[in-house]
Amino acid sequence: MPKILIPTPLRQFADKKDSVDVAGATVGEALAALTTAHPDLKKNLFTDEGKLRSFVNVYVNDEDIRFLEKDKTAVAGGDTISIVPSIAGGAR
């Protein structure tokens, strides 16, 4: 199962966990599984229309999914997904 790293300000919405293992073959499925398990994360990460909020950057093993296949990016066991707010600038 891929692992999602939870940034500090979001841990309060994820039972204080710093990472969560989730089922899913793509980033989209993994994030959906995460917000199903921890519903309070949903409005922090997604718009009302279900799109990732524009300041939220998602990385798979340090690669920005915008430059991969976005939410269709494939993930598998051993992959690490990071959620990083853009505090100005998409890159990190």
Next chain:
Amino acid sequence: MSSAANAAGLRSAPAAGELIASIGNTPLFHLRRLTEDLPGIEIYGKAEFINPGGSVKDRPALNMINEGERSGKLTHDKIILDSTSGNTGIAYAMIAAARGYRVKLCLPANASPERKLILKAYGAELILTDAGEGSDGAIRRCKAIYAENPDLYFYPDQYSNPANWQAHYNTTGPELLAQTQERITHFVTAMGTSGTFVGTARRLKEHNPAIQCISAQPSTGFHGLEGLKHMPTAIVPAIYDDTIADENLWLETEDAYVMARRMAREEGLLVGISAGGNVHAALLVGKRCAAEGKKAVIVTVLCDGASKYLSEPFWNE
């Protein structure tokens, strides 16, 4: 200026001087188009991006460095060390370069690439901290570095240093009173260290307690409002005084993006994200006053320009 120059219609220009002397005394711009449909409402933006380091942070950085020199804590064998999300670091790096000091800065790894490039160009040493921990991660790392070797550093600690808010008490506050001919009714600004809000509001309230001072913060700890803090979940700065604000507004990142774009396209002012958030908050206050049939002279802070955020996708969304 000579009478001949006057006759030729030449404008007076400031006399030649030092870079550092050009910090402060920024223009105050009337945001006319944003308030076209709000009779009796005037909104003004303090153009802090005109400071030589490009942001409002030139003021506190200069005051903290001056205070360090005055107290003897800052000498040329010391390295200036602090944590920053970028703008204070740029201000330190600029002033330190001009005065011959070395600078080491802790900043979150997700600070914009432009910021990192600017800091390196000034010759500052950067220590990048965990992006997931945000500015609090940079604060913790900085404290640890200082504790290991306190004699090596001058650590102004912008979050705890009274010289931060005093810069605004001594300069920004009086400038706003003068530039509005004391007509200001509301001061609205978002908080990071809280120095701009605390210092300016203290001066304005002292002058006239009826001036409404309204702070703003991101609505949650997870946001894209660079430099700003969600006080309920962040390390609260020691200089923050929660008894000053008449009210606090909660900001969404997306609203700041929309307003940064509107400022560029409707006012011709290319400002950064936190400035967008500030103008959004000021406009909320303006709309409320207009709905109540009140007149208002609302002032906010255009913290920095857009140049450090041009790689953000939101400009074209």
